[in-house]
Amino acid sequence: MAFACLPSFALADEAANVAAAPIKSEADLKAYMALLPKDSPLYLLQPLDRKVFVESLRFGEKGVTTFSTQGVFDLPPADGRKVLALVGAQDMIDPPSPSSAAATERAVPPAESFATQQLTAYEASYASLLNTTDAVYAHTARPAAVQSFFDTHFAPALAEKQLRALSSRDLAALYRSTVSTTAMFPDASHLGTMRRVYDELARRGQATDGQARDMFGALFRARDFKGLLAFRAVTRKAPEVAPITLDGQLSPRGLHRTLVVDGATVVRADVVDLARGAHIVVVASPGCHFSRDAAQAIEHDPRLAGILGGHSTWIEPTGSATDLKPWVAWNAGHPTLRIDLAASDKAWPEVTRWETPTFLFFKDGKVVDTVVGWPKEGNGPAIEKAWAHANGSTSQM
Known part of the structure; x- marks a missing residue:
């Protein structure tokens, strides 16, 4: 969603x-x-x-x-x-x-x-799926809760006979449920399930631009760049979506991997070296107003600009947005606080919470301090203190 x-x-x-x-x-x-x-x-x-x-x-x-x-x-x-x-x-x-x-x-x-239209059985189940997700406050427990709900309420409809028999509205609700589960599990198996339901929508001539965007988004979230090109080749839906291409090789198991946004449709594989010295990893997003407030405050504070400008890597949580223009615009406007894309959540095991902004302070490869959020008054003193801790001194530089 x-x-x-x-x-x-x-x-x-x-x-x-x-x-x-x-x-x-x-x-x-x-x-x-x-x-x-x-x-x-x-x-x-x-x-x-x-x-x-x-x-x-x-x-x-x-x-x-x-x-x-x-x-x-x-x-x-x-x-x-x-x-x-x-x-x-x-x-x-x-x-x-x-x-x-x-x-x-x-x-x-x-x-x-x-x-006067009542929700169908599958529409009601999808609404309950969203409520289930909201009710599970522990982020680590949400994927299992979503998968369990999907297996109980939606998986039986995936058999070919049952899939063909679904009403149009139920089929659309089933597709949305696969979008939710694939967001939690961006792997080949869940992508395949999502694609099967999309293909049934397309077979009936009922696939929408929005549903195609969801498919493009899921493929990008899974970093399936070949899949993006293949899907674009078979659908005319969502014509504004241009497949994103990868420059370089992306290791599926590599730690601290990022995708550097080099243009509106090109990302480049990179890796952040955190093994030695002090470094700050900032989880942020161009669309998050707290991230934007933080960047603006940092750039106008010489002390914070000195710390973050030369000793930080900003990464976006793994997401399904296929329009890279917000990142291009952010990086042009904040050249010392560029935001790269996390290659995957698993590539950043130290990030246990993806709220934006979150500042993780590394020292010789280990997190020694964390500062979360950007309240009205900012978080400058906490950042300076955490940096002094990670940097092994009482100075800010």
């Missing part, structure tokens, strides 16, 4: 969008859902997508922070913007041209058309 995290320092027009949005807080959401207008853009979403979107909304002081985009990007652009405008995030989708907008924009269907 795709999620979006909005930056905390929005541009002026984005701030205006948030200010004009009807839903800016949990209280706003409750009030809106209690009255749910009959012409609400939420009715443009299928029942399952609407449920997931509403239940995924999280808010901070400046409005929405996180939400699911499931189903939103499958709508015509004008409709997708209507849904996201509810929380002020409509600029995530480019406005359609006037000519295309007139041809693709749909009127909001009558409330009864979707409101």
